[in-house]
Amino acid sequence: MTDKNVELTKSEHEWRNTLTPEQYQVMRQHGTERPWTSPLNQEKRAGTFFCAACGHELFSSETKYESGSGWPSFYAPMPDAIGTSSDTSLFMERTEVHCRRCGGHLGHVFPDGPRPTGQRYCINGVALKFEAKK
Numbered sequence: 116m117t118d119k120n121v122e123l124t125k126s127e128h129e130w131r132n133t134l135t136p137e138q139y140q141v142m143r144q145h146g147t148e149r150p151w152t153s154p155l156n157q158e159k160r161a162g163t164f165f166c167a168a169c170g171h172e173l174f175s176s177e178t179k180y181e182s183g184s185g186w187p188s189f190y191a192p193m194p195d196a197i198g199t200s201s202d203t204s205l206f207m208e209r210t211e212v213h214c215r216r217c218g219g220h221l222g223h224v225f226p227d228g229p230r231p232t233g234q235r236y237c238i239n240g241v242a243l244k245f246e247a248k249k
Contacts, residue, residue, distance in 0.1 A: 153240020
């Protein structure tokens with residue numbers, strides 16, 4: 116993803132000062148957190164999941180489900196929340212998911228999710244912030 120496709124741009128120095136080292140590694144260097152390490156895997160409250168880098172709304176708790184993958188999973192993003200691109204690393208082709216607003220890497224989407232979409236948005240918990248409904 117190039118900077119011309121995002122609304123919010125910062126220098127890599129600014130991102131390093133904004134994000135934790137783990138968030139920077141995942142969101143700016145396309146890393147992956149270890150499975151089963153995010154407390155958001157267990158998050159069951161009603162609310163909204165936001166981009167940890169820019170605060171853009173990404174997923175509603177209504178679309179979260181337990182995929183058994185070790186990462187927070189959703190069957191649909193919020194409208195106009197994400198962008199996708201082809202990821203050919205690891206000797207396979209996958210669809211990368213990134214924040215539409217800042218371009219931060221969130222995870223990947225796979226065609227093995229539940230109804231109604233059949234999609235599994237497998238998202239790094241470190242790339243998310245959760246806010247419970249009040």
